[in-house]
Each structure stands twice: as C-alpha cells, then as structure tokens.
Amino acid sequence: MLKALRYFWKEQPIALSVFVLALVLLVFFGVRFVDRFLYFHDPAHRNQALEPWMTPRYVGMSYELPREVIFDVMGIGDTEGRRVHVGEIAARMGISLNELEARVRKAKVEFIEQQKQQQPPKPPKPPKPPKPAAERKGP
Missing domain, CATH: 1.20.5 (Single alpha-helices involved in coiled-coils or other helix-helix interfaces)
Structure with missing residues (x-):
C-alpha cells in the first residue's frame, strides 16, 4: 500500500x-x-429548560422545531441567529427565560397540531374475512 x-x-x-x-x-x-x-x-437533551447560554439553533434542535418557528417565537432574523444567545433575546424582549420557554413550548404544541392537520387521514383497515363454516360453533 x-x-x-x-x-x-x-x-x-x-x-x-x-x-x-x-x-x-x-x-x-x-x-x-x-x-x-x-x-x-438522548432524552436528557430534549425539551431542556432554557439557559442564557443557549443559541436559538440549540433550542430548535432540543425542541425539534424548524428554524423558522424558533426565529418567529424569538423575534429574530436570519442574520442574528448565530450571534445571539437566548438570555440576550429574553432581555431584549423584556421577558424572563421562563416566559420565553413557555412561548417555545406553546409553539411546539401548535407546530405538532399543524403537522397532524397536514397529514392525510389513514385509510380504514379492511374488514376481517368471515371464518369458514367448519370453524364456526353453533347449531
């Protein structure tokens, strides 16, 4: 070699x-x-309580939300996403981290409901065929 x-x-x-x-x-x-x-x-890293050091991307990955939803909830643009931390965002919005976390959780519930509504309904299961006469019990 x-x-x-x-x-x-x-x-x-x-x-x-x-x-x-x-x-x-x-x-x-x-x-x-x-x-x-x-x-x-790892379940320990899902839906974590917000900490000041977290970035919007980290929060989105933890809560399994798309970037657009997280940016909308936090009121930031695409250019700010990598440079700002959740603590700064909460201070700028004039709310606590707990309030911001409540908004993120609410957005997750709304996102899940929206996804459910967009999915086509599952087709009904076909009926089971009748049992053969030899297996039936009765007169």
Whole structure:
C-alpha cells in the first residue's frame, strides 16, 4: 500500500492531495454528524429548560422545531441567529427565560397540531374475512 501511495504521489500529487483532503473532510463532518445525532437523541437533551447560554439553533434542535418557528417565537432574523444567545433575546424582549420557554413550548404544541392537520387521514383497515363454516360453533 505504501508503494501505491508513493506512486500516486509521484505521478498525480494534486489528485492525491484532493483525495486526502476530501477524506479528511468526510471524516470530520461524519464524526460531527454522529456526535450531534447521538447528543440530541438522548432524552436528557430534549425539551431542556432554557439557559442564557443557549443559541436559538440549540433550542430548535432540543425542541425539534424548524428554524423558522424558533426565529418567529424569538423575534429574530436570519442574520442574528448565530450571534445571539437566548438570555440576550429574553432581555431584549423584556421577558424572563421562563416566559420565553413557555412561548417555545406553546409553539411546539401548535407546530405538532399543524403537522397532524397536514397529514392525510389513514385509510380504514379492511374488514376481517368471515371464518369458514367448519370453524364456526353453533347449531
């Protein structure tokens, strides 16, 4: 294998460099994805009480709400989303973190209801076929 790497480095250094860079990026983002996936699938990290250090994105992931819903509840724009923390948002709105958390929870309930209304109704189950005459009990 080392011989093959030397060959590719000698014959195609740019292609090998691009390949190695792509491999490093793949591993980096793959590990990051798995880390966040496992973190937010732990029940201890769902629907957490709001803390001043949290970002709107963190709150959205914890409460499983889309970005638009969180930004609407917190009254912020797309440009502010990464630079501001929940404590600053609550202070700007003139409310406590508990009040902001209540608004987020209410938005989650409304979002779930909206999702239920948008889903088509499930088709009814077909009736069970009648039992054969040999299995029936009676006169």
